[in-house]
Every structure is written in C-alpha cells, then in structure tokens.
Amino acid sequence: MQIKYIVTSVFLLFFLSSWNSGDKKVINIAGDWTVALDSTDIGLKNGWQNTAFKQSMKLPGTTDDAGLGVPNKLKPSIEKPQMSHLTRKNSYLGAAWYSREITIPKNWKGKEMLLKLERVLWKTNVWIDGKELETEQNSLIAPHYFDLSKYLIAGKTHRITIRIDNRKLFDISVDNMAHAYTNHTQIIWNGVIGKMEIEAFDAVRISNLQIKPEISSGTAQVKLALNNNTNKIAKGILKITAVNKKSNIPVATLQKDIQVKMGKSVIEVDYNMGKDVKLWSEFSPELYELKAELNAAKNTLTISADFGMRSFSKKGSVLTINNRPVFLRGTLECDIFPLTGYAPMDKEGWRKVFGTAKNWGLNHLRFHSWCPPQAAFEVADEMGFYLQVELPVWVLKIGEDQKTTDFLYAEAQRMIDEYGNHPSFCMWSMGNELQGDMTVLTKLMNSLKAQDARHLYTTTSFTFENGHGKWPEPEDDFFITQWTKQGWVRGQGVFNSESPNFNKDYVASVEGMTVPLVTHEIGQYAVYPKIDEISKYTGVLDPINFKSVKEDLERKGLINKAADYTQASGKLAVILYKEEIERALKTAGISGFQLLDLHDFPGQGTALVGLLDAFWDSKGLISAEEFRAFSAPVVPLMRFAKATYTNNESFTASLDISNYAESNLNNQEIEWSISDGNTVIASGNTKATIAIGYNHKVLDLNESLQKITKASKLTVKVNLKGTSYKNQWNIWVYPQQQTIDYGKVVYTRNLDEAYKLLNAGKKVLLNPDWKKIKGIEGKFVPVFWSPVHFPKQAGTMGVLCNPSHKALDHFPTDMNTDWQWWDLNVNSTTLIMDSVVGGNPIVEMVDNFANNRKLASLFEGSVGTGKLMIASFDLSTDLEKRPVAKQMLISILDYMNSSSFNPDTIKNPDALKLILKEEKEKAKEGATSIY
Template sequence: MNSSDFTISLAGEWRVRATAERTGNNDGAPFQADAVVRLPGALAAQGVGEEISVNTPWVGSIFDPAWFTEPEYARWRVPGNIKVPFWLQPEKYFRGVARYEREVEIPGSWAGRRVVLALERAHWATRVWIDGREAGRNDSLSTPHEYDLGAGLAAGKHTLAIEVDNTVVIDVGPNSHSISDHTQGNWNGVIGRIELVATATAWLDEVQVFPSVAARSARVRGRVGGAETLSAGAVARVRVEKQTADGSPGDAAQARTAAIGKNGVFEIECPLGADAELWDEFNPALYRAVVSLENGEARAVTFGLREVGTEGTQITVNGRRVFLRGTLECAAWPLTGYPPADVESWRRMLRAARAHGLNHIRFHSWCPPEAAFVAGDELGFYFQIEVASWPNQGTTVGDGGAQDAWLVREADRIVRAYGSHPSFMFFAAGNEPGGPHSAAWLTYWVERMKALDSRRLHTCSAGWPEIAASQYHVTHWPRTHQWLDNLKSRLNALPPETRTDYRDFIGKRAVPVVSHEIGQWCVYPNFDEMPKYTGVMKPRNFEIFRETLAEHGMAGQAREFLHASGKLQVLCYKEEIESALRTPGMGGFQLLGLSDFPGQGTALVGVLDAFWEEKGYVAPEEWRRFCAGTVPLARLERRVFEAGDELRAEIELAHYGPAALEKAVVKWRLVTGNGSAVTEGRLTPPQAVATGALTALGRVEVTLDESMLADGGAARKLTLVVSVEDGDGGARAENDWDVWLYPKNGSAVRAPGAAPRDAVLVCSEFDAAAEAALREGGAVLLAIPPERVRGDAKHGRVELGFTSIFWNTSWSNRQAPHTLGILCDPAHPALAGFPTESHSNWQWWHVVSRASAMILDELPPELRPVIQVVDDWFTHRKLALAFECRVGAGRLLVCSVDLREADGANPVVRQLRASLLRYAAGADFAPRVELAAEQVRDLFTRR
C-alpha cells in the first residue's frame, strides 16, 4: 500500500460549540452545536464569537488607556462604531473553550494498526475524545498535537471530539506574540494539518540528523516506538539522498543499517562523500535521510550539511564568518489573524526579506509552523527560534511557577519537531524576561539545551540579560551605548557626523553580539493599503487616524506625509545599519522591523507594510546598497562644508560574501543631482579583500572648491558614490552619502530694523515696529526664538527631533520626538537658495536642532506651511517651521528656527536665512491667506 492509504485528512466541516468554560465529555449528553465551521481554520474568521466592545477580554497589555477614558475617542466606543487604535481589529472575538465534533470512518484496511490524530498548530491547549473516551491533552504552542488513539479502533464510524482552549493556559506573558492580540490575534482553532494516520504497532517515533562538515557525513539518530513488536535483531535502514530544487529525490548514497536497541534507539553514521555540498545562505543544498523499518514504516527527514559556531565575537557558518542581517517576524498575518501553514506563504515573505539584503529572521516570542522551516531551508535563511514566551509584564521566570516547567517542555518539543532543519540555527528561551531569579534559571535553561543539542547556538533570551552560559548575546546595548546614548539623543544631542560604530562595546565582549531590535523608526500610516484588509483583521486603527487627519484639514496630504516620513525613516535605518557594519567584530543586527508591527498602539516601523509589500518610498535595490552581504562604507568626518573645505572619508568594505574578492577595484565620484561627476577617482592598486570581515580600502580626500558650487556660486547637494568591483566586470557593490556645499561667507544681509521701507524688516518679536511695517504694506521676516513657541493645551510643547518617532507615542508614554520629519516644496521660491528635497535629509539636522514647531491648528485650513513638520498620527496637528501670510496691507514670513546665529559657524542656517530673506524682499512674496495680528501673536508666549 502507499503511505496515502494510511492517512485520512479531516479537513472540512466540523460542528462546534463555543463556551467560556471547558466542555468535558458531556457525560454522554447529546452534543449541542452552535455552528458549523471548517477546519483547518479559526472561529473568528468564520463569524463565531462576540462583537467587539469596550469589554472585549483582549490578551495583551494596553499601556495607554486613552481609548477607554478620553473624550476624543468616545465616538469609537459606541456599539456599531467600535474602533480600537491599539492593534488590528478582528470582526469577531472568541476567548474560551470550543468543542469541535465530527464523525470519522476507520477503513477495514486499518485493522490492527495504531491510529494517531495529528493537529498541526492548535491554539492553544487541546483535549481529545474518541467515542467519549478521553485520549489525552496537549498544551504546545509551537509543535503539532499528536494523540495516540490506540490499535483497537474497529472499522466503521466513530465520534471524534476536540476541545480547543485559547485562554491563557500558561502565563507566558500577555504580550508574547504566540498568544497576544497585538499581532496574530488570540484565535481559537486548528490551522494546519488535521489528519488520522495509521501506523504499524512499531513506528518511527523520532528521527534526528546531526551533520558533520569536517567528516562530510550525517549521523542519524532515532527511536522506534513499540520496538518490542519487531523481530529479534531488527534493524533500521537509512538511505541519504540529495534533494533537488523541486523537492524530488536526487542521487542517493548506499543504504546503511543500524541495529535497534531494546529501548528502540538506533544510530548510524552516513558518509556523504568528499564532494558533498554545504548548506548556507549562498548555496542552500539540501539532503534527505530516509529511514525505514522491516514492517514498511518509513520517515524522511530533510537536513543540510552545515555547522554554526563562533570565532571570537563573530558567528561562523561552516567555518566562515557571517554577519547576521536580520529582522523580526512577530506573527503578524493580517488576512487570517494566524500564521500560514503552507510553504508558499513563507517563501513569499522570505523572498521579500532577501530582496532587501537580509539573511536572518528572528521569531519574536514564538515558533513558526513546519512550513516556515521548509521555506527557510530552501532559501538559505538563518532562523532564531524562541520558546513562546515574553515574561516581563507581570510574569517572571525562575520563581518555580508553572511557566518554568512549561518552557522546558516546550523547548524539548521544538527541538524534537524541527531540530534537523538547517535553517534552525539559533535558539532562545524567549524575549526580555523579568524576575529576580531569571538569570539563574536562564543559565540552567541554556546549559541544558547546549547539552541536549549542539546543532545550533543558544542564548538565554532576546534583549537581556547577558549571562556567561550564552553562546551569543542579543542585546540592545550597542545602539544605546553609541547612537542612542540616552533618550535626549533621539532629539538633538548628536549631529550626523558623530555617529560611527560600536567597537567600544563589542571589544568588551567575549562572544558574538547581535544588536537587539534596532531601528523602530516610524512612518506616517499608508492609507492606500487599507483595501488590502479583506480578511478577518480590519484596520480600524487606520480608520481612526484617517478620520482625524481629515478633521484637521489635511486629508489631501496623507501621501505626502507618508513619502516624507518614509524618506527620513530610510535615512535613519541606513545610518543605524551602517553603524553596525562599520563595527569590527560585530555579530549582526535584528531590525524591528523590515515590515510594520500592527500592534502596541500601531508601530509603523517597517519600510514594508504588514503584508510584506512595498509602501512606495524605497525600492529593494536602494535598500540593498547599504544592507547586503557586501557593502562599501564611508567614515565621513562631516556632511556640511563650505567652499574651500576638504572632504575626507575613510573607505571600508563590509564583505560577507561567499568568497574573497581577488582584485577589488575601488572607484569614487562626487556627483550632482543629475548624476554628473564634479570630480572622481580610484583607490589604487586593486587589492584582495577577505570575506567575513570589515576591510579598510583607503581614503578619499578632495578639496571642495568654488567651482563645485551650483551656477552663480549657489549652495548645492553633492553625493559621494563609492563602488567596489572584483576585477574586470566581476561582482559589484555600490553605496552613497549626501553632503552639502555652501558658499564660504554666505550672503550679505542688512541689519535688523535698518532696512528702507521697500526692503525686509527682520525681527525676533511681533512688536509695534513689526505691526507698523505691516500696516504700511512692508515685508517682515519674523524669526521668533524657538523657546517662545507655544504648545497645545493637552500635550504642551511639540518635542521636535531630527529622527522620526520611536515605535509610537501612544505606547511609549509620548516619548520624544513627537514628529516624523519635515515636508516642503523644493520649488517654493522661499527655498530657492536652500538646496533641499521635499523631506528631511542630514543638512536639516542643523536646522531642526535649533527650532520649535509652531501649531497652526487655529489658523485657516487653506494655510499651507512653507516648511511643514509631519506630526504624530495620534494628534494630527498642523505644524510648521515657517509659514507666510498677509497681515493688513503687509506681508509676513514667520520662522521658528533660531536664526540669531546665522552669521556664525552654521552655514546651513545661514543659507536658510539668506534664502528666506531673498524671497521676502522679492516680487514672488505674495501670500494668499490673511491673518489678524492677534492670530500671529497667539502662536507665541508673551514676554
């Protein structure tokens, strides 16, 4: 018979009764169904559950209670218009115990065979009954639930009942992505394979493969259940075959046999040949070990010939140093509300990650289904798997609670189910644990797992703590130590040219360090993605944000906000990723994340949306310039120059490709906006570059003379482009960095208050002189000191920073900054002398660090700022650094950038001041919106 003769799929219709309590076996009473649903599937997706309300019993911490209490959210707390801003909202919600029942028919050909019920990815705890007889319980969040129904099932119909409990069965932490509503949702059901399998009375209970790169062999270990029913001297037969691209078997090595011990255990070494291919990100070669018994039982296990280790503070794969370029996968699947169990869905996600130069995925506080490992094996991805726990919100480990024992059981189950997959390279007990005894307990966990399985590296947890037992650390300290030294540095503490690397931190560590959850830089919501939510999860949070944007008179600017904030986000990610790549000996980084995180108040941190699709402001090719296996790097002493200054840059190459570069040719050029070079050169001679390291290539030094300015000696942006090519037409990598060149002495400006009537009055107070000049039809530049700008009644002053919002203001207690960069029209004549794009770039740091954002909410909606600031999507204030208006017969240009030192050492602010003045003095200065003097005065505090 074929193996399909001994498998019956139970996919299809099931009767269900959903209650808030455990159902037991009904004590023989007839089963009363509430509905008929399909499995695989989940209840909420099929309309079973309660309507969302203010009393919905969510699983997940709600750090910001504003939705429940604040009047501005009252309209979204009304039945029929419930909209929550914390996460994606399911159409229905069920939290409790559901009992699923159906009839199954056992064929006569199964007589005398052992019958097993397999439930892949149940959520969460299950119990099973066959004809009223309980068959057992299971509480794994990560692995299939299997139930041995015995060898005595008679042919014919039987009643099968499955109870699924999606309450918090074990306290693994309410925010664990394995159970929380923040991402996948707290669903009830079974979403993978549901089948009955008939085995012989002796069966292959477990098969694991332990490859050896040095020996080019694979040790196959297994255990036979019911081995006592085999004949004396029974053996396990093992055949290893190459797996082809389409998954079919290829060439096979000669079969070998191993004796089965009395305890059912067997072990055999299988040589693969001297030319056996190694598995890694560049060549994901796969093999399959097929194990069979004399009674016809067989199992195939896919594996790769690979070993992961460490060399100092770097990670190695097959002896070659690698750099982990990773992102988090937080179980956010917005169409279904649960993770997919099919391979193609995972291939699609991993291909998107690979297109952006990544080689690593961290599964934050959960473990994916088998299909993810299959896709990771095929595509050569390096997975960090975590036991399904985030124990720091009222939950601890190491205190002897039920979660301690469960975490050990779950880790064992994960290794048993997925341990041979080559993509399963790193293992952690969970995320950011808490508790006074956590370090001691995590030491026990790591030591236990290292002794159990040497096929991967183990760390105690993601984030913290660092313990001696860990083989590598995943820690937030590198980015905190240098680039984000404290919360103030998210604002204005560090200019762009001071950010270098993390070597001071890495040099003090003995094992590899992978930087934890870097980035978290937000963008404005992409309302254009809302039609994609055709499944059970709905973007009611986006609906709230879109409605409030319209109420603030800026509905037409949503795409502009997305694009401007997106460009700033990419700028921040580029600098942070390059800081990691510039660090000698660093192990890698893990982004949070490449895709959006839909929970925790809506954390729009991705350059991809929650569907892993592009948002339109950065292409994968652009991202790979600074995030790939081979990346040219430049250590620039500064970004802003005056004519006559010298640009100096140390050029390095972070090269983690498959092989060394034999003759690396390094070229550089300094180009204008249209791509034409003002100067160029080559670092000579061609040089060999080892793989697995950061290599210094040389130094670029060029004098930026006046000939490089724009026509008429005007300021301009230039871009330093560095390319590295291996020999003539070989592998090529390119990267670039913007710099700005300004005239040496700026532009002459008349002294404030001394201009004739037809010139511009420059003042820092909206005083009698300013009002008089306006009454007489004059032009006034009001450069108000930033400290005089008013805040709003509820939130106070706008905390303006150069970087975008970290995570989001709702979930971070309004941690600064509160804004998402600037937005302007580069073609506006007020900016004609100030080289800029429509969004923030590094030169704006020198402006924003000496500015405050004006709140224009009380002004006419048609007023469009000259320099706008993109606000937080929870507040949607109309913010500006500069705007223009008419006051009486006069024309007023208001700026909240500190221009008082414009003749000093800040050529950027000096240039902005000159550009604004030239505009205010010209015929183009013709504001259309009229304001009263008091409306202007109310924007600022009185002296």
C-alpha cells in the first residue's frame, strides 16, 4: 500500500493549537436519579418502565452508597459469617430500577446516539418512554453500550429507565470468589460507578481504533473499525497524526483517500513514527496520543487513543521489554477498596495504588480474576507499570457450561476493544487457578493470540488440575506457578522444613523451562489484625471482623497485647517476604514474582497478609525504603550457608547482584561491612561492572568470627556507592567454648518430679519432651493466608518476647521471630496457657486471631516455696551441634541462678497437669496440608 505523507509548518501550528479542543457531542446524564428496588421482580408486571420513583439517589453510585438495601444485623463474634470478609452496612441483591428525564439537543437531528454506562454489575436493560430496547448488556469489565437512535428525537424530553440486575448471570467462580463479582474484596453492588453519557455520532464514523506498535520498524499498525449507516459508499479523507504527550510535539501526518463501505468495515494502515521515536518502559513511560480524523459524508469525526511504542516479549525463558531483560516485581490487586466496595473510576484513586507500589519498589501488578477500569490503565501507562490482566473467571469446571464459555469470549473481545491499546497491558491470563477442560482454555487463548499480538498469554494463573500446573501448557507464552515437576518455586514449601540457608535458589526447579516463569502468589504470611485500623472504615463496609477480634481480646484481658501481636507477626512476615523475593531474584530462569500480597486482603477469612493495610497505607512493620533494598531494579544479594555460627567459624559468603535497570553499572564501587551495631567487625570495597541481568559471584567474603566473644547479632551490609541500591542481612554468633552451669537449678523432663522439687523449695527447669506433650505444633512460619479460610493448619503467628528480659540477657533477639529462632521453634510444642492463673510468659507465641489463646514456649512462675521455669522447646538434644539451643539454655540458667529470678506465683499449679499431659506423638504438618 502506497502511503502519502503531508507535513507542513502550517499544519503543525494548527495541530498544536487544536489537538485538545475536542468536538465530541456528549450529554452527561450523571446526577440525581429516582430509584426503586425490585427484589421480587414485580417491576415489569407493574409497569415501572416509564415511572419516576419516590426514592432518589446519585448516579454514578451504588445502592450501598445510598444506604439502600437490607441493613446488617450481624454482631461481632469469632464466627465464619463475621470473619469471612468486611460486612456491608446495607446489602441488596436483585433488580433495581433507575429513572430520570433527559432533553436531547435540537442540533442532534439525524445523529446516531449511543448510551454508555461504565461499570455495571451485572445485567442492564433500558427503556425510553416505556419502550424497551431490543438488546441487553452483561459485561463485568467493559462499559454497557446501547444504541438509542431509534428512540430519541432531537429537541424533545424523554424518560430513560434502566433496570440493573446484580444477580449472578454466569458460573464464573466458586463461592463467588472471582474478584469481578464477589463480596470478599469489592462487593456485589447495584448501580453504575463510572461515566454515564449519551454521545451523538454522524452516520459515517470511526467506531474503534486499535494501535499495534512495531519497534523494529518504528511503525504503528493502525486498525480502524468504520461504521457507514447510509445507503451508499462514502468517499472520505483519513488523516492520522501522533503526538508525544510529554513534549506535545507531533510526529507527522499520514493522509489517505479512502472509501467507506456500507455497514461495518475495517481499514489498516502503517504509520511511521519517525527517527526520534521514544520507547515506553518502566524507566521511560513515553506515551503518544494517536488521532484519526475522518472527513466523509460532509462531516468530520475524530477518534484518539493513547499508546506506547513498546515490545513486551520473551527470549527463551526470559521476559523482555524492548529487547532488554525485565524482572517483574509484582503484587496482586484484587479489587480491594474498602471505603466504597468498588474500584475507583478516576485516575486520582489509582495514583494512590500505583504510586505506593512504585514507592515500595514494584513495577508490576496482577489483576486477579478481573480487569480494571480505564483509569487504572491510564495511570499505569503514565507511571510505567507492567500489568497482568485476567478474564473474570475462577472455576474448577471450565468448559462445562457453554454459556459461560461464550461469555468469556465476549468479555475478551470487549477487553481488546476497550483496553488493548494501553502499553501497560502486557500480560493476559485466562483466569485464576482454573480447572476442568484445559483444551477449552488453550482454544480461547489461541484465538486471542491470533487476534491481538500486543500481549503475552497464558492459559491460567496456576492450576491444581491433575496433569497440569507443574509445567507450561504447550502454547503458553509464560508460566505462572508455585511449583514445577522438579520442586517448589516459593518458600511456603521449604521455610518450615529446611533450616535457614541463604545459598538457596530454585534453579533445579526451573531447569529445562522453555518460557518465562513467574512465581505464583508468594508469601501469604498472615499478620495479626491491626485493631486501631477500625476507625479508618468510614464508608459502606463495617469491619466486623476486626471488631470481633477486638471484643474477643477484651473479653480475655488481652487487648493490651494487640499492638504487639501485630508488630511481632508482621516483622516475621517481613523477613519471610524478603527471603521469598531474594530466592526468586537469585534464580536464573525466573522472570518475576507476584506477591500475595503487599497489602491486606480483607476477605476469604480475613487474610491480612500485607505489610500495608487494605488502604495501601503502611502498618509500620518496615519502611518503603527498607523494602526497596530487596525489591528494586538493582538488588545486592548475599549467598551464605546459615544464619547462626559459633565464634570458631568463619562467615563465608559471596555477593551476587541482580541488575534489571536500564543499563550496565560500569566500574561500580561496592562497599561492604559487618558490624554488631556499635563496632565494625570487618569491611572492604571493590569495583566491578554489573551487567544487565543476573551477576553471579561479584565478591567473595571469608571473615573470621573469633573477635566475637559474647553472643551477638551481626549485620552484614552492602552498598553500591553513589546509588540508592543497598541491602543487609542478620547473622548470629555464639561463643563456642561455653560450659553449661546448672548451679542451683535442677533440670527435669518430668512434671511429677518437678512438683516434688518445687515442694522442696528448689529452682526447677522443666523441659518436657516436646514430641509427647499436649499443645500446638511448633512452627517457624506463621499462619498461611487465613486461619478462618484454612482452619486445618497448626496456626501460630510467631514469637513475641521482651528482648530486655533478664532470661534473654545472653540470647540476642528482637521482640519477634528472626532466623535464629528456627531450631527452637520447629523443635517445640507451643503450650496453651489459658487455664494458668499467675506466672509470666517470657517467650510467647502469637496465636492466630480465630482463637486468641495465651500461648508460650518459655514460662516462669513460683509454686509453693519453689521457682519454676517451663521450656517447651528442646534444650537437651545434641546441644554441641545446636548452638542456638545451647545459648538459650545458658541464658535461662544464668537468669535462674541470679537474684532476678523471682517470678509471680502460679495460683493453680495443678493446671499444668492438663497442659503438659503426654499424648501420642503426632506427625508434623506438611506444606500442602492446608489444602
């Protein structure tokens, strides 16, 4: 096709002055509407099609916003209805009717008129003056459009009536958990939440514009859908111009004579972007606006769209952006907006989401089982975020219902038409954890691939389907999983069963992988509810789940512990998220991670797995700057064998650097140090060139620990001088030559013997066999996801202690679990101390918020004239090979032999008989037992 270019200085001046003038003819029908709820479906029968109702409300908005529906009657209680998710203050499910009058401008005579309703749940029908339109709409992700041309008369006033039915229309999810239609995150609202407008068009017009960038040729393939509703072919002139939105400088004008066939047709042209084309990426989110102007049938119509010149692709098992390797640092967005119960439809609301994610070092968001609105794409385009978007489906029987399959095909087409141009729309999954007939998914995916090559595709975001999920489907462009046929690719499966080892990666699990792999929903480490968050819920949702926990704590006299529970469990989650991310970064063959989640998920059993709350605000567990140390374009990564050492050993490590920045870091100076917080034990620096990609063994360390003469926590720090990139790790060092001195303390493993010794006025260290006593399995990792959603797990949430307690004088620790606690935690049984009156816990375990019990693994109390210390972790086995247990024992004994050991009286010591009752040894819980 011969393309003619016309570029003149006169045109450029005209273009710059008129680009934003706009000539759309639009009536905004937002505002006051009348409304009637119709839960019993009597509206049609009673002629509501042409009625003004007594109740009024604002649209855009929802019945929840207006306070309509069934008021909540649930009271706080630790029960599933209260704890499943946030509670709607007013709920409504069924049909609702909305009505108002509209006046059509006189100059719209002969125009086609299109009604747009942006974001509706689920089905809409429309009447004009009581006459029903022939079509109905049912999209969950795209605007509902209606052609009103036959029903409206220019210069006249009409009544428009909309019936919206938010009842489930297709089987798109199990228990309504897909986030396009759920009460777990957003709510199943009724109303319209986006733009509401009627637009007038000429009989010949451009109905859709799609732009495919080709960076290799510097062109944009422009595809125009044309409508000609006259009875003859229309001759016209098509002009296409793109302008850089940052500089406001146009590229060039393409002008072409065309013929517009009657009915619907498509025309495609190649548009040359010129020599100075700017590419879009996270580092330079350069946007262009392409404007197509059609002069035909004595009218001029313009249509425009934003796009970016970018190629999001793959090279073997590596994801690329514009032919450079990219590593996705991502989290999920599951339609969590707890003030409204629905996604923001304006850019400002999305700037909070993407701005916070960017500040915390992320470059990627996955939209789990839903597609966000236009405003989200626009902000992601502007900020340079790589988005994974999904069809609104999460089912275990894919392909069984043909109507649902047809609906998914239709939704996919609407996603292409509405959002396909956005450069941030990089990845497309058919849905979340889909099961059933996988060939149906492959067929759907391939049909989209053939139609739209601007995105990478995968059949599903992980699956538990037998025979699938452990390796990519044959035609996947990328693969999302938590494990492969060769092993785990996330820490959930290993952190509790393997002692801490920071040499670990997932290379063996991804060996032979032929497409990029992104780790699925890593983390899911529950954090105790932040009780003072309750006051933030000022919208349509009531945090009865939080209130239930608060009331339970108050009833049990534990409310003063709530803030500590949040901090202790949250700081444990921080160290686990850090290691999750670093193991992914250390693995050549992994192209990214998707956290679940950086922010809280208030549904599915109150899954508070975030370091941020549901409002994208910090919980005070770690700062954004600290988090960016291990989640940034460039991350120093230390490989070392273990977390705990004795001082006759050396700290041996090697430094790797993950570099997914724009360019190499040439001759980069690298500084490192090891310190105890006050004194630098060792330090050094070197220079190296850090290439784009993964850089292995940039630096080796081998430092003697002999200088450490007392039990100490050391911090290893690495800094790339002159940059913001740095990272750090904790290790613990204990003196090797130490004698265990029991002094006046008597050690026993038998409760009856302990009673005799206490009655004789002795100091007793009771250390029962942890494998045999009653209690909760000792674990290093906290509750997975939610103790309500997954109630079969052991379910504690980490250590809580006072580091300044004298019993811990020689056992360096923070108030929370860190890696040095691994041995003690996994070789223990957590004691349930609710029935004990008196005494004091020294090392508590935070219980999960579905139980809120008093838990301990180190407890002291006086019994008669004796003094008792109970330790439910192993302080007897192979102590010379277990320096942490040995150090804990030494610290406990030093305290017990001092004058400081004067614990409160246990008023009911016989309660210990039930607490420490021997039971049959139980098998340890496996990583997948939660399922």
